[in-house]
Amino acid sequence: MSDKLQWGIIGAGGIAAAFAEGVRNSKRCELRAVGSRSEEKAIEFADRFSIPNRHGSYEALLADPEVQAVYIATPHPMHAQWAIECADAGKHILCEKPVSINAWEAITIIEAARRNDVFFMEAFMYRCTAQTAKLVDLLRSNPIGKITAIEAHFCFDGGNHIEGRHLAHALGGGGILDIGCYTTSFARMVAGVALGRDIVEPLTVHAAGILHEETGVDTYTAAVMKFPGNIVAQLSCAVGLNRSSTATIYGKEGHIVVPSPWFTAGHKGGSSELVVHRNGEDPETIVIETDVYLYAGEADHVAEYLAARQGVFPAMSWDDTVGNMMALDRWRAAIGLQYEMEKPDNMTTPIYGRPLKRRATHAMKYARMEGIDTEISRLVMGSTVGSFQQMSAVFDEYVECGGNMFDTAHIYGTTDASLGRWIRNRGLRDQVHVLAKGAHTPHCSPDDLTRQLLETLENMGTDYVDFYFMHRDNTEVPVSEFVDVLNEHRDAGRIRLFGGSNWTVERLEAANVYASANGKQGFSALSNNFSLARMVEPPWADCVSASQDAIRNWHEKTQFPLFAWSSQAQGFFVPSMSGPDRPDWAWGKSWYSSENFERQRRAIELAAKRGVIPTSIALAYVLHQPFPLFALFCPHTALELGTSIEALTVELTDEELKWLDLRA
Numbered sequence: 001m002s003d004k005l006q007w008g009i010i011g012a013g014g015i016a017a018a019f020a021e022g023v024r025n026s027k028r029c030e031l032r033a034v035g036s037r038s039e040e041k042a043i044e045f046a047d048r049f050s051i052p053n054r055h056g057s058y059e060a061l062l063a064d065p066e067v068q069a070v071y072i073a074t075p076h077p078m079h080a081q082w083a084i085e086c087a088d089a090g091k092h093i094l095c096e097k098p099v100s101i102n103a104w105e106a107i108t109i110i111e112a113a114r115r116n117d118v119f120f121m122e123a124f125m126y127r128c129t130a131q132t133a134k135l136v137d138l139l140r141s142n143p144i145g146k147i148t149a150i151e152a153h154f155c156f157d158g159g160n161h162i163e164g165r166h167l168a169h170a171l172g173g174g175g176i177l178d179i180g181c182y183t184t185s186f187a188r189m190v191a192g193v194a195l196g197r198d199i200v201e202p203l204t205v206h207a208a209g210i211l212h213e214e215t216g217v218d219t220y221t222a223a224v225m226k227f228p229g230n231i232v233a234q235l236s237c238a239v240g241l242n243r244s245s246t247a248t249i250y251g252k253e254g255h256i257v258v259p260s261p262w263f264t265a266g267h268k269g270g271s272s273e274l275v276v277h278r279n280g281e282d283p284e285t286i287v288i289e290t291d292v293y294l295y296a297g298e299a300d301h302v303a304e305y306l307a308a309r310q311g312v313f314p315a316m317s318w319d320d321t322v323g324n325m326m327a328l329d330r331w332r333a334a335i336g337l338q339y340e341m342e343k344p345d346n347m348t349t350p351i352y353g354r355p356l357k358r359r360a361t362h363a364m365k366y367a368r369m370e371g372i373d374t375e376i377s378r379l380v381m382g383s384t385v386g387s388f389q390q391m392s393a394v395f396d397e398y399v400e401c402g403g404n405m406f407d408t409a410h411i412y413g414t415t416d417a418s419l420g421r422w423i424r425n426r427g428l429r430d431q432v433h434v435l436a437k438g439a440h441t442p443h444c445s446p447d448d449l450t451r452q453l454l455e456t457l458e459n460m461g462t463d464y465v466d467f468y469f470m471h472r473d474n475t476e477v478p479v480s481e482f483v484d485v486l487n488e489h490r491d492a493g494r495i496r497l498f499g500g501s502n503w504t505v506e507r508l509e510a511a512n513v514y515a516s517a518n519g520k521q522g523f524s525a526l527s528n529n530f531s532l533a534r535m536v537e538p539p540w541a542d543c544v545s546a547s548q549d550a551i552r553n554w555h556e557k558t559q560f561p562l563f564a565w566s567s568q569a570q571g572f573f574v575p576s577m578s579g580p581d582r583p584d585w586a587w588g589k590s591w592y593s594s595e596n597f598e599r600q601r602r603a604i605e606l607a608a609k610r611g612v613i614p615t616s617i618a619l620a621y622v623l624h625q626p627f628p629l630f631a632l633f634c635p636h637t638a639l640e641l642g643t644s645i646e647a648l649t650v651e652l653t654d655e656e657l658k659w660l661d662l663r664a
Helices: 014-024 039-049 058-062 076-088 103-116 130-140 175-194 294-304 318-334 388-400 415-426 446-460 479-491 505-517 549-558 594-610 614-623 638-649 654-660
Strands: 005-010 029-035 053-055 069-072 092-096 120-123 147-155 204-211 218-227 231-238 247-251 254-258 270-278 284-290 379-382 405-407 433-438 465-470 495-501 525-527 562-564 629-633
Touching: 005 014, 005 058, 005 294, 014 029, 014 039, 014 294, 029 039, 029 058, 029 294, 039 053, 053 058, 058 076, 069 076, 069 294, 076 092, 076 103, 092 294, 103 120, 103 318, 103 388, 103 638, 120 294, 120 318, 130 175, 130 254, 130 270, 130 284, 147 175, 175 218, 175 231, 175 247, 175 318, 204 318, 218 318, 379 388, 379 638, 388 415, 388 638, 415 433, 415 446, 433 446, 446 465, 446 479, 465 479, 465 525, 479 495, 479 505, 495 505, 594 614, 594 654, 614 629, 614 638, 614 654
Parallel strands: 005 029, 005 069, 029 053, 069 092, 092 120, 147 231, 379 405, 379 629, 405 433, 433 465, 465 495, 495 525, 525 562, 562 629
Antiparallel strands: 147 247, 204 218, 218 231, 247 254, 254 270, 270 284
8 A cells, every 4th residue: 555544434425425536636645445334335436436445334444454544424423433433443533524413422432532542533624725724824913903703604405305414303404513513613713713722612602593394403593602802703504595605704993704614715626715804995805726625635634633633723623623512512402403312211322323331441440349249340420410411421431431330419409310311221220330329418317318218219210229328427316327227228128238428437437336236237338538639628518538647547447448529629630720820710728728739739740750641640549549449530521531541540659659648
């Protein structure tokens, strides 16, 4: 083979053909293979574009050793599955826009690319053109003064073919995902450049739209987005209306018209224009000439920046893709468009397109608790993640990473029900462990405990939980009463083990002395705070920390298990979130001290040496304690989960543990 990047194409439709024509006329790339669900279509497509390898399945294309990079040209709902499959197969990825149905799928795709160390970029071809590069340079020269408004439109009338991809609900049809993504990405880019950055996210998103009377997808919709710097964008998109598809940027001293923002100079290159109108002057027309085919530009961009593993501005970076999808989610929500596949009852199949399974390469660590038949992952997933779609994406990835224990609580509201629904959707009740909590102040009594436990079981749709923690203690109630009622539920099969969250060692010992003397089961664990950063002020009332030397020494001496909450100190070890120069951080009162800032500095220093992020060092510190410890954590995205999981691969020496905690 030549030294050019060897491409395979998944899909054999119109956009695949446009990309194939571009690659045939690119400088750095060659077509090597095509994969289709139909071998006949694959052969026909390959003959048309002189592609040597043709495959009658996508799986066969991914198994082709001659393919280095894959262009995904399937309908939107299939992007996530095949992008992840590509990453797991070690192939670099250019995925047609929109990268997925929603932001949470997009983040999971990017995490797959990061985890497998492959290139990933969302295929907005206009972002890789000479015209867009010229526009960015022009805006940075400030030719029209402070930018205050942006207009961007992409509209066409695709007819009323309700089973086609533009209108079919099951195919993620409608204008917002298909072409509104262009206008949104344009506005975020222009607003970002205006503010001296690359991209910027909207503060507010408002919209109105028309939904198709049969399929329910958007046929025409307009959005108003407000950005920092008092920049307002008016965007529209349509798959059922012909109107101009142009863009205009307004400043205090004039405006710039972009007559052809999306297809720029056309599929085969040529000339395009930017028209600058300065107040009181004749318009200036800037002509951009290019011999680069429209879809060749993005393929060559992948080849040029392969080592960066993502697009380089103005092409789409990972952050750009996530931000764009989040804005599109808000646009759809503003007009009430949710796809059936996104509704909780219908989310029965993970985006991987197969049942969940532990990856063969997972790094999860496990321990056992007497009374639980199977091993428990030492990283315990919190349930206060977000929407059901967001929760499902993170929980799915957690299971793939080897996780099997979930933490919920009655006081968290709807999370019990959401966790239970996700478990039913995935059919995993006998494969995962649930740690539930109840009896939180001021409802901390034996009767409250019973009521809340029964409500949790009902909300989750299950007969039992594996572990039940009292969420708080009530020292006005004798420990015997709590032990008695917990044993009643244990004997009834509603719980297997129980423990105390935010209980003192003294109360725990008193409870277990009573249990032992009366032939009852005692508390099996504590769930108090433990992290590298020592708590300065409790974030909530009646919290107990186990980071103090006396309590930590007690756990080490007794080997009594600890389920540590806020094991990463609520993000304290993320330098961009907290630090001496960030006094406004939401959780600052809980962790801000000179000693903790020194611990943070040391974690940052050690992370740089180990090639991980500081939160991984902080979490590794927790997991390396010399007593049974399970770390509760709550990443909100698959990317956050992936970087946290890296803590499992970090080995710390005794000297490093002491050094991090200022004991050496």
